[in-house]
Amino acid sequence: MWDGIVIGGGFAGLIAGIRASERGKRILMIAEGTGSLSSSSGVFDIGPIPSLARLEKHPYSYLEPQNIQAAVEYFRSLLPEYEKCEGESSLVLTPLGSCRTADLMPMGLKAEALIQSKEIVLMAPEGMKDFFSRVVKENLEKEFPQSRVEIYPFQVSAFAPWQQVGKAVNGLEFARFWRTEEGIETLQKLLEALVRYIRNQKEAAVVFPGLSRVFNKPLQKLLAHFPCPIIEMTDIPPTFGGEILYDALKRKFKEFGGEIILGSGVRKVDIQGKNCFQVWVKSKGSDSNFQAKELVLATGGSSEGGSKRLRME
Numbered sequence: 001m002w003d004g005i006v007i008g009g010g011f012a013g014l015i016a017g018i019r020a021s022e023r024g025k026r027i028l029m030i031a032e033g034t035g036s037l038s039s040s041s042g043v044f045d046i047g048p049i050p051s052l053a054r055l056e057k058h059p060y061s062y063l064e065p066q067n068i069q070a071a072v073e074y075f076r077s078l079l080p081e082y083e084k085c086e087g088e089s090s091l092v093l094t095p096l097g098s099c100r101t102a103d104l105m106p107m108g109l110k111a112e113a114l115i116q117s118k119e120i121v122l123m124a125p126e127g128m129k130d131f132f133s134r135v136v137k138e139n140l141e142k143e144f145p146q147s148r149v150e151i152y153p154f155q156v157s158a159f160a161p162w163q164q165v166g167k168a169v170n171g172l173e174f175a176r177f178w179r180t181e182e183g184i185e186t187l188q189k190l191l192e193a194l195v196r197y198i199r200n201q202k203e204a205a206v207v208f209p210g211l212s213r214v215f216n217k218p219l220q221k222l223l224a225h226f227p228c229p230i231i232e233m234t235d236i237p238p239t240f241g242g243e244i245l246y247d248a249l250k251r252k253f254k255e256f257g258g259e260i261i262l263g264s265g266v267r268k269v270d271i272q273g274k275n276c277f278q279v280w281v282k283s284k285g286s287d288s289n290f291q292a293k294e295l296v297l298a299t300g301g302s303s304e305g306g307s308k309r310l311r312m313e
């Protein structure tokens, strides 16, 4: 018998699973799919907690503000490469170059440096799917009117064969590429050319779509040596920011000894007394069942129907 079964492997299920398994519990997670995390930006909107908690039906209205704060601190203790904003929310760039606020985000996304800049260089990878450099430039000009925005087009030769056969390369594929050895070398050469291009390095900032430095030391080191701030953008689904957060949480859960059955839906739960749950799983046509002393229901709802399809008896 398991100490606990977590049904659902999205953000809520993963955090619940990590929390229980790090306390020494034997936890099994059963998830039909990956949930909505892998399509989200990986940036968290927490907002001014006391005001959100007062909004009727907002999820935060069910929680005490200090518990929300404690959850944020816990998340950062798990993944310190996520930055928290002290006081006011921070600015991050949307995929179209306008600004939104966020409270907890992977390193590299904070866009405050753009407020001080006089020159913004917008990196424009040729052939990047759904990246509209002119629209992004216009929005950056509206958001940061004190700054001149210039588009810096560049090609990545590693993607040329794809593009020759008409295959568009999305931001997620670019972000994965920059983390490879070949990607780091290509980026180094690109940044060397960029340094020569920028007129006044003290007042410039670079905006770079399809790039993510979180959890990658070589990339972080390379970007830290660049003389101006390099600001990443959030991306549209399929998002690298969501994918990398999902992978990081799954890895943590497994490090603490958690086990996962992915791709199988729970169809029914029998409650057999106060501390015994029997969980029925349908996989490839056959039924199997698992017993646990405790159950966490984390079936979400926004992406895959959630608890509506689960029967408790």
Ligand SMILES: Cc1cc2nc3c(=O)[nH]c(=O)nc-3n(C[C@H](O)[C@H](O)[C@H](O)COP(=O)(O)OP(=O)(O)OC[C@H]3O[C@@H](n4cnc5c(N)ncnc54)[C@H](O)[C@@H]3O)c2cc1C
Binding pocket: 007, 008, 009, 010, 011, 012, 013, 030, 031, 032, 033, 034, 035, 036, 037, 039, 040, 041, 042, 043, 044, 045, 237, 264, 265, 266, 267, 298, 299, 300, 301, 302, 303, 304, 305, 306, 307, 309, 310
């Ligand atoms: C496109 C998109 C963008 C978003 N952007 C942001 C953002 O920028 N910032 C932000 O803060 N939030 C964002 N969100 C919201 C955020 O991603 C979600 O609130 C959060 O991920 C929900 O997590 P969850 O674990 O509750 O649910 P889900 O992610 O929906 O996970 C539910 C899990 O339960 C599983 N499941 C369901 N039924 C069963 C069953 N019967 N048996 C077994 N498993 C089952 C699913 O397969 C999945 O693993 C975004 C959401 C989407 C869809």
